[in-house]
Amino acid sequence: MTARLVVLVSGSGTNLQALLDACADPAYGAEVVAVGADRDGILGLERAERAGVATFVRRVADFESREAWDAALTEAVASYAPDVVVLAGFMKLVGPAFLASFGGRTVNTHPALSPSFPGMHGPADALAYGVKVTGCTLFVVDAGVDTGAIIAQTAVPVEDDDTAETLHERIKTAERAMLVEAVGRMAREGVVVEGRRVRFGH
Template sequence: MLASGAGSTMAAVLRAQTRPAYGARIVAVISDVAGAGALVLAKQHGIATAVVSPAEFESRDAWNVALARTVQGFAPDIVLSAGFMRILGAPFLAQFGGRTVNTHPALLPSFPGAHAVRDAMTYGVKVTGCTLHVVDSGVDTGPIIAQVPVPVLDGDDQSTLHERIKEAERELLVGWMPRLARGFEVIQGRVHLPPFRGDTIE
């Protein structure tokens, strides 16, 4: 898992993976921020951690190469970007493209980028939501796996709306992780998954 922040999404997955039949587990947490809360949480649960800080590299490409090498060392089936505030570049995607997924706080293709919640409120939409998608070379342009709508309520501000979206993101990710861990393919811009028998996707 790639994370830059407190690790609230990771915490939801950690709770889910205590169920014997869950079918997925976090093998490592890698951050670009040395003091990220996600790293602290991972260590508390005995999960391997690593920091790959862009400040330590001469170029973005060099950082991407180092990040890919670090991820490869943990041999994950998939790579989850959860609150990771860096754009993954070509050197990383050359190795992990097609099996890196991301959660985004909007119903893509609407409102891509780092200010999705603010942009949705500014536009005045009545429904926004969250998207689970495959990461590609663009900014939130990869093939969509699943989405959950979240209504914009009267009296919402950016903070209250974002909190409800984050709750939806966590539920979406927890529901889909076991299925994604069993493998998926991207064919002609669409995500294809094998038949799944296990936890119900919520």
């Protein structure tokens, strides 16, 4: 049974590409059935089209309220009947309607070891704080910002000569590998979320 993935993107789609590449192997156990975005003309949509994957765009500006946008996004995603929704560089917070439909099976990555350094500047914040190890986190999306139950984490050492940019690039490399491995395991094995704890399996 192949798991159906809907991937939401806002930019270049490097994590999406990693998933598309992984899904090319039948043993991976998942396929990307659609890619959605909150803006037009981005590389992430081009990657999907090149791979022959359906795409859709729901821009916040096209709706009278954030709630209306959230409902429209939820409806678009639901039409592809996903088993797992992956936010891959999706720069909008999904709302209550979305979480009511896909809570517990929507995942996102964060470029730090949660709960440290939440928000938009994880690598720079880690560098400024002087930590020796940071990394990336895959979590179940909830109503907070980077607060959901943790599925997987990968540590990335901070080098003495790192800038925020060089550190972020190494984190992104680790993040892609972590995302591909964990989503594959979710597809093949399933996940159980019990409070803050997540384990693979049924």
